[in-house]
Amino acid sequence: MMQITDLNEEQKILPIFRLGFRPFFLGGAVFSLIAITLWLLIYKGTISFSPYGGGYWWHIHEMIFGFGSAIIVGFLLTAVQNWTGIASVKGKPLAALFFLWLLGRVVMLMPELLGATLSALIDLSFLLAIAYTLAKPILAIKQYRNLFFVPLLVMFTIANGEMHLATLYPQSVSLSYSGYAGVLLVIFLMSVMSGRVVPMFTANGTQTTKATPAPLLDKLANGSLLLAMLMLLLHPLVGFVPMFFGVILIFAGVFQLIRWLRWRPWITLGVPLLWSLHFAIKFIWFGLILLGFSYIIDEIPSNHVWHLLTIGGMGGIILAMISRVSLGHSGRPLTPPKMMSVAFASITLSAMVRVFGPWLVPEKTLLFVDISGFFWLLAFGLFTFYYGPMLLKARADGRPG
Numbered sequence: 001m002m003q004i005t006d007l008n009e010e011q012k013i014l015p016i017f018r019l020g021f022r023p024f025f026l027g028g029a030v031f032s033l034i035a036i037t038l039w040l041l042i043y044k045g046t047i048s049f050s051p052y053g054g055g056y057w058w059h060i061h062e063m064i065f066g067f068g069s070a071i072i073v074g075f076l077l078t079a080v081q082n083w084t085g086i087a088s089v090k091g092k093p094l095a096a097l098f099f100l101w102l103l104g105r106v107v108m109l110m111p112e113l114l115g116a117t118l119s120a121l122i123d124l125s126f127l128l129a130i131a132y133t134l135a136k137p138i139l140a141i142k143q144y145r146n147l148f149f150v151p152l153l154v155m156f157t158i159a160n161g162e163m164h165l166a167t168l169y170p171q172s173v174s175l176s177y178s179g180y181a182g183v184l185l186v187i188f189l190m191s192v193m194s195g196r197v198v199p200m201f202t203a204n205g206t207q208t209t210k211a212t213p214a215p216l217l218d219k220l221a222n223g224s225l226l227l228a229m230l231m232l233l234l235h236p237l238v239g240f241v242p243m244f245f246g247v248i249l250i251f252a253g254v255f256q257l258i259r260w261l262r263w264r265p266w267i268t269l270g271v272p273l274l275w276s277l278h279f280a281i282k283f284i285w286f287g288l289i290l291l292g293f294s295y296i297i298d299e300i301p302s303n304h305v306w307h308l309l310t311i312g313g314m315g316g317i318i319l320a321m322i323s324r325v326s327l328g329h330s331g332r333p334l335t336p337p338k339m340m341s342v343a344f345a346s347i348t349l350s351a352m353v354r355v356f357g358p359w360l361v362p363e364k365t366l367l368f369v370d371i372s373g374f375f376w377l378l379a380f381g382l383f384t385f386y387y388g389p390m391l392l393k394a395r396a397d398g399r400p401g
Contacts, residue, residue: 010400013091015393019401020077020088021329023098025322026391028070029380031105035062038109040373044366052111052119053167057175063310064182065123065160066105071318072189073101073130076149078329083146086137097133100126120164127157149189156185159233173236181232183310187284188225190317191256194281195222201324202263202278205271205334211262221259224252225288246295253288260285272336273324276344280316283308283351304355311376312351319347319379323387330390331397343382350375 016022041047042055051058077097081088089097104126107119114122131153138147162178195218203210228248231240260281268274287308294302323336323343350372357368395401 011394016391017092017094017098018090018394019081019329020090020094021074021322021325022391023094024070024074024077024101025326026384026388027098027102028067028074028318029322029384029387031070032063032067032380033377033384035059035067036373036376040370043369050111052108052116053163053175057163057167058108060175060179061160061163062105062108064179064186065127065156065163066108068182068186068314068318069127069156070101071322072186073097073127075193075321075325076130076134078325080134080137080146084137084141084143086140088137089133093133097126097129100129124157124160124164127153127160131157152185152189155233156182159185162233162236165236174240177232177235177240180306181229183306183314184225184229184232186314187309188222188229190314191222191225191284194277194317195259198263198277198281202268202274205274206267208264208267211264214259214262217255217259217262221252221255224248224255228252242295246292249288249292249295251292253285253290253292256281256285256288272341272344273320273334276320276323276341276347277317279344279348280313280320283312283316283348287313301359304359307354307372308351311354311372312348315350315376315379316344316347319343319383323383326387326390329395329401330393331395331399331401332390337386339382340386343379346375346379346382350379 010018016026038047039055039059042049042059053061077088077094080086100122104123107114107122111119113119131150134153135147135150138144138150159178159182162173162181163175166173166175166178199211199213202208228245231238231245231248260278263278265275265278265282268278287305290300290308291302291305294300294305323340324334327334327336353368353375354372357371358365361368390396
């Protein structure tokens with residue numbers, strides 16, 4: 001029996017702090033709107049200020065360890081309750097964790113408030129606090145299958161730490177490789193979770209038979225991603241070989257493609273919460289393959305191609321998943337507002353414009369970055385507009401959560 005707080009106790013807690021997905025999904029979405037707007041203004045030279053690490057460092061770091069980590073944490077703190085049957089963190093402890101994340105965003109934007117060292121420690125402490133919070137209920141019932149998310153959060157912290165070290169020792173630690181390690185960690189986590197839930201979501205949403213499990217294919221798809229990530233994470237110790245990295249990425253992309261085809265994405269076109277997810281997964285396999293070739297063929301600009309993974313893959317999967325999870329866990333039918341189809345399409349357009357515009361017409365890069373940013377703002381702006389009220393209110397069905 002799930003040990004959930006009774007409804008009378010639940011009603012004493014502000015709805016936004018009744019379960020992890022609420023503050024972190026809404027906070028992450030709103031933060032992405034602020035972060036992308038500021039980045040567009042920095043990129044154009046419209047505003048001039050000095051965030052931690054400089055504008056370029058801040059943009060990479062905050063979209064991975066600010067926006068990305070918020071969504072991941074919201075998902076994990078919500079899912080752990082279903083995994084273990086033990087009530088997840090809520091109320092004041094959840095508010096404290098959210099405040100720690102929010103404080104990290106503030107000091108990364110304005111490091112002069114507390115100084116660079118304390119700002120870095122605050123930022124690095126967040127995922128470690130989440131790892132501890134997540135480990136407690138999992139260890140309590142010895143559910144070791146899901147314990148692997150705890151070392152994964154520690155690896156996120158290591159990648160984050162490398163990004164901070166890159167500001168101090170740029171000759172030894174690469175800002176790009178450290179940031180890209182964070183991206184591949186997010187993609188790895190999404191790949192693992194997709195293998196767990198996408199076949200079930202697809203079967204339930206289309207009233208068809210669930211795809212037959214393929215454990216070896218899952219191991220190849222996830223293992224190759226993990227290997228590529230480790231090559232980036234360990235670059236200060238073992239160096240970096242672009243050709244080998246590119247080959248691993250191509251293999252990872254091919255395995256992701258085979259798995260995606262086995263999930264029959266074509267049967268989901270009439271279900272927005274499904275086609276949006278499958279379209280985002282498409283950006284992962286396509287992005288990995290093209291990115292792999294970019295490390296082998298100099299004419300393919302890897303700095304642009306990475307956005308297939310960050311905008312199309314990471315941003316697309318996040319938007320699709322938080323749209324679904326927010327409905328289910330707020331006691332609503334799995335039918336998103338109709339305008340969310342516009343949001344899902346906007347993420348696709350944002351990724352395509354950001355990658356192929358500057359690649360094909362480099363002299364118009366600034367214009368394409370602006371257009372891509374507009375589509376991101378439209379996508380997450382629509383989510384915030386429609387889902388913000390749901391996340392701020394109690395469950396529609398009157399249950400706790």
